[in-house]
Amino acid sequence: MSMASFDAKPTADDASRYHARKPMWRKVSHVVILVLLVIVALGLPFYLLVVTAGKDQKEALQLSLSLPTKWHLFENFGTVIRDGKMIPAFFGSIIVTVPSVLIALVLGSMASWILARRTTRAMSVVYSLCISGLILPPAVVTVMMLLKMIGLSGTAVGMICVYVGIYLSTVIFFVTGFIRTIPPSLEESARIDGASPIRIFFKIVLPLLGPTMASATILLILYIWNDVFYALFILSGKMDTLPLNLYNVANAGLYLNNWHLIFAYIILMSLPLLIIFAFAQKKIISGITGGAVK
Amino acid sequence: MSNATISPQQRLAEQRQEGDANRKALMKQNYPLRFLVPAAIVLFIFFFVPTVLNFIYAFTDWSAFKQTINFNGFDNFNALFKNGILVKDLGITLVFAVCEAFFQNFFGLILAVFLEEDTTLNRVARVLFFIPVLMSALAVGYVWQAILKNGGALDQVLAVFVGHAVKVSWLGSTTWSIVVVSAIQGWKWAGLAMLIYLSGLKTIDQDVLEAAQIDGASGWQIFWKIKFPLLAPAVTFNVATSLLGSMNGFDTVQATTAGGPGGSTEILNLFVWRTFGQGLYSQSTTMSLVLFIMVMIIAIPLIWYLRHREAKIL
Numbered sequence: 001m002s003m004a005s006f007d008a009k010p011t012a013d014d015a016s017r018y019h020a021r022k023p024m025w026r027k028v029s030h031v032v033i034l035v036l037l038v039i040v041a042l043g044l045p046f047y048l049l050v051v052t053a054g055k056d057q058k059e060a061l062q063l064s065l066s067l068p069t070k071w072h073l074f075e076n077f078g079t080v081i082r083d084g085k086m087i088p089a090f091f092g093s094i095i096v097t098v099p100s101v102l103i104a105l106v107l108g109s110m111a112s113w114i115l116a117r118r119t120t121r122a123m124s125v126v127y128s129l130c131i132s133g134l135i136l137p138p139a140v141v142t143v144m145m146l147l148k149m150i151g152l153s154g155t156a157v158g159m160i161c162v163y164v165g166i167y168l169s170t171v172i173f174f175v176t177g178f179i180r181t182i183p184p185s186l187e188e189s190a191r192i193d194g195a196s197p198i199r200i201f202f203k204i205v206l207p208l209l210g211p212t213m214a215s216a217t218i219l220l221i222l223y224i225w226n227d228v229f230y231a232l233f234i235l236s237g238k239m240d241t242l243p244l245n246l247y248n249v250a251n252a253g254l255y256l257n258n259w260h261l262i263f264a265y266i267i268l269m270s271l272p273l274l275i276i277f278a279f280a281q282k283k284i285i286s287g288i289t290g291g292a293v294k
Numbered sequence: 295m296s297n298a299t300i301s302p303q304q305r306l307a308e309q310r311q312e313g314d315a316n317r318k319a320l321m322k323q324n325y326p327l328r329f330l331v332p333a334a335i336v337l338f339i340f341f342f343v344p345t346v347l348n349f350i351y352a353f354t355d356w357s358a359f360k361q362t363i364n365f366n367g368f369d370n371f372n373a374l375f376k377n378g379i380l381v382k383d384l385g386i387t388l389v390f391a392v393c394e395a396f397f398q399n400f401f402g403l404i405l406a407v408f409l410e411e412d413t414t415l416n417r418v419a420r421v422l423f424f425i426p427v428l429m430s431a432l433a434v435g436y437v438w439q440a441i442l443k444n445g446g447a448l449d450q451v452l453a454v455f456v457g458h459a460v461k462v463s464w465l466g467s468t469t470w471s472i473v474v475v476s477a478i479q480g481w482k483w484a485g486l487a488m489l490i491y492l493s494g495l496k497t498i499d500q501d502v503l504e505a506a507q508i509d510g511a512s513g514w515q516i517f518w519k520i521k522f523p524l525l526a527p528a529v530t531f532n533v534a535t536s537l538l539g540s541m542n543g544f545d546t547v548q549a550t551t552a553g554g555p556g557g558s559t560e561i562l563n564l565f566v567w568r569t570f571g572q573g574l575y576s577q578s579t580t581m582s583l584v585l586f587i588m589v590m591i592i593a594i595p596l597i598w599y600l601r602h603r604e605a606k607i608l
Contacts, residue, residue, distance in 0.1 A: 034408070034419055041481070042422055045437050048447045052440065063446045103336075111333035117325045130333070133341050135534070135593045137542040137586055139348035140563075141570055141579045146344055165340025168333055187324075197326050226430035229544040232567060243430045247548075250436060259440055266433040273428040281421055285489060 053263035060260035076264035084265055089245035090272075093225060095156045096241055100163035101220045105213060107164070108171025113205055115172065116179035127176065133169030138162070144233045154238030162234055163224050171216045178212040179205070211286070218284050225273060242269040345586070352580040358573025370580040379565065383581065384588060387541055387561040390476050394540035397480025399532050402487025407517065409488070410495050420492070424485040431482060435549020438478045439465065442550075465551050468558040475559055479546040487532045494528030495521065526607045530600040537596065541589050562588075 052060050054073040080086055115127045143162055144153060152158030182205075190200050228243040235244060246269060250262055277284060352370060356363045374380040405423055409416040426434060441447045442464035449460040465471050498521060506516050544563040547553070553560035553568070560568075562585040570578040 030408075031415060034415060037408075038419060038422060042425070044447065044451070045441060046425075048441060049437055063440050063443055065447055065450055107333040107336060110329040114325045114327065114330040118321050120321075126330070126334075129342075130337060133337070135538050135589065135597075136345070137582075137589055138341060139344040139579075139582055139586065140566065141575060141582050142347035142351055143340065143344035144570075145351075145575075146340075146347065161336065161340050164336050168337055168341075172333070191324060197324060197329070201329065222428065226432075226545075228430070228432050228548075229563060229567070233570065243432050243545075246430070246432055246436075250549075262436055263440075266429075266436060270429050270433060274425065277424070277428055285420065285424070 049263050049267065052259050053267050055260050057258055057260055060263075061257060063259060072260070073264070076260050077268060080261055080265045080268065084245065084249050084261070085240065086242070086245065086265070086268060089240040089242045092156070092235075092239050092244075093241040096159050096163070096231075096235075097221060097224045099156075100160045100167070100224050101217060103160065104164045104167050104171050104220060105217060108168050108216075109175045109206065109209055109213065110201065111168075112172050112175035112179055113201055116176045117184065127172075131169045131173045131176075133166060134173050138166050138230070140230060140233050147234060154235060156239060159231065159234050159239075162230060163227075166230070167220050167223065170219060174212050174216045175209060178209060182208055214283060221273070348579055348583050348586065351576060352583040354576050356576040356579070358575065366576075370576050374577065374580060374584075380581075380584065382557070383560055383562050383565050384584065386472055386559065387585070387588070390472055390543065390547070390559075390561050391537050391540045393473050393476035394479045394483075394543070395533055395537040397477045398483045398487050398536045398540075399529075401480055401484035402532065403491050405484060405488040406491030406495060407521075410492065420485075420488065423488060426482045427485040429482070431479065431545035432549045434478065434482045435546045438481075439550045442474065466555055468556050471551055471555065472559045475547050475550050476540070478550060479540060479543065482546065483536065487536065490528050490532055491525060494525040498524050523607045526600075526604040530597075530604055534593075534597055534600060538589055538593055541585065541592075 048063070048065060050073075051065065051067055052063065053076055054071045055068040056070075056072050059068055111130065115123060115130065143165075147153040147158040147162070150158075152161065186204055186208075187200050190204055195203070226243055227241075228247050231241050231244045232247070235241065240248075246262075246265055249265070351363075353365055353367060354363050355366045355369070371380070405420075409420050409423075443449075444463050444466070445459075445461050448464065449462060452460045452462075464474055467474075502520060503516060506520055511519070541561075542563065543561060544567065547559055547561055547564060548567075551559045553564045562581055566578050566581050566585070569581065
């Protein structure tokens, strides 16, 4: 792709040469614009979220940007955890998300290995079918009916099956593309040493997939943890996840116009992903940027 | 007389055939299909079967109010077409998807270009702009509903600048609400588009940019003549995922307007969910099929075009 790879590796100094030429006034204006941008685009929503979550019902109703006269933040957290039944919903989310992501990753990467290495015409047809779910919307009503017929509707198992079915395409798309860029020579030498395909896949191929698997994991967690549409059809009424619970309670009597409670709920339900992101932020960003565009 | 005299060509062909057979056998041995089977089974049962069933049940009178399910041909399509919902919801979904793709990519690209340099401040800003991506679209919808409410937070901020009370019903217009909602969804996903554009910008050879700069190209020229064309793969990914993904949208619209005012923001999935809730399963399935077909019709030429464009540029 770039000729630079034939020359000496560009140093950090080298890479910033283009940017280093900017005059001082541009650097200052950059900072000023950036701060304004962050305040307008992010500051307003997040500030409103926090102050409203800290108010009592009467104050919150006005949705004003003023600070609460008295902070009720933790009181409100307590109310939503207790009355909003957040704890079962949290575990519901975990029970559905973790297996879905793991199963999709394992099955998807196994399939990808075969799809990437076998280059027959039939295989390319199978590959196209496998990644068609990347674009095509799942048939949500009939999948619901299918689950009813096999007795899995309203269960975590049924939900997991549906999520794996929906997001396998994403995993296969990312991983197959990545495996194709890995030369098969490593696998060949292991084969000469007499390793079985299972050993080769789990000991050699899978460890090489790190960065792509990381980005697929993040995307899947984002989609599944936050999903409400499919959960509404498949789990509604039988089991709760955090977004599903938010949807139900926001439409129910307890929360109607109780902005302080809705916002307290939103802060609490956003925390798990925010905490994970705070710790793995570098890995997540490089994972996504590495995976999406090659 | 012997018939063992085979021409060299024939022998070569035979050898090649043998080689092909060998290679196939090796492929089977080294890359066994049993690795592919579990994924294929799950995909088949939980993706392809429902999709096929969707094509069947859209042509029946399946509902919560009847014991039996009978085929009724194009009755569902006819009914939905005649009462105008089919065309209306299709149009709304399309407008929503196009606007959402525009906002997401516009915001994302601006952020990427603006935050391209690896300074500490830029890194912090990138992280901050990724926070909405992590939040549930439903939650984002509720927050923005509160901001945009009549006399809500945005009106109060504007009032400070204008000097008198402001009351705009941002989500109350039957024409503009869909655009406002798509902007909210664009706001939520802009951080992801930004990351992908950033990774595209990172692959651009710094020497080329420096050379252009030395030749006296302005920042504007460098962007449009060099950077933007080289972002083609990122554009393909971002445009395709945002456009096709938002056709399948639900959460943000449900949380902000729930289809209102007057059904003016009722995208297809909203109809699918509402009608399903009313027990009208076949109508719900029919619209789900309409969505499927629309996505397919748009996806194939769109992706073909974007790929073609990439190949032409790179």
